Amino acid sequence: MPNLAVVDMEGKSVGTIELAESVFGIEPNAAVMHQMVVSYLAAQRQGTQSALTRSEVSGGGKKPWRQKGTGRARQGSTRAPQWTHGGVVFAPKPRDYRFSVNKKVRRLAMKSAFSSKVMENELIVVDSISMDEYKTKKIVAMLSAIGAEKKALIVLPEVDSKVIKSANNIPGVKTAQVNTLNVYDILNADKLIIVKDAVSKIEEVYA
Secondary structure (H helix, E strand, O other): OOEEEEEOOOOOEEEEEEOOHHHHOOOOOHHHHHHHHHHHHHHHOOOOOOOOOOOOOOOOOOOOOOOOOOOOOOOOOOOOOOOOOOOOOOOOOOOOOOOOOOHHHHHHHHHHHHHHHHHOOOEEEEOOOOOOOOOHHHHHHHHHHOOOOOOEEEEEOOOOHHHHHHHHOOOOEEEEEHHHOOHHHHHHOOEEEEEHHHHHHHHHHHO
């Protein structure tokens, strides 16, 4: 089983934690992680694009000129796609880009993402993150102390408005709870910071 040091908000080691092999120690499956990332990004698309086809553009009811004898190409409408102000051939229409991924695949992707962070030494377990007030400087100081100055994802065991709002102002830093985690955010972060109490909840959900 993987063992990791547990640090406090000052970056000092306060013990170790044994992580579940079935969640944090599997062989990462790149294919399922890629599938989940594509699914997540597809779900973020608004899908509100829209254009008019030739049947929806106003005008064009009258034949521009007679069929034969003018020397010009035959035309039936001034709203055909080749005309200025004509309709679009395969006009994009509002649609939902989301697609479903099997539950087992989703679970495997999450466990693969956790395991890949452990393998790359990008997972940090923090004893606890407690805030007496809304203070961004305190979160910045903690990230600096534990070596997570770049993009970081902070995983909390439960909603803590002081921590969440204090971290919101820091570029590249996101917060999440165990039930709001996704593969994209885990892989996109340079450091995955998990509060010790959240580790047991993750293991409970995915083991």
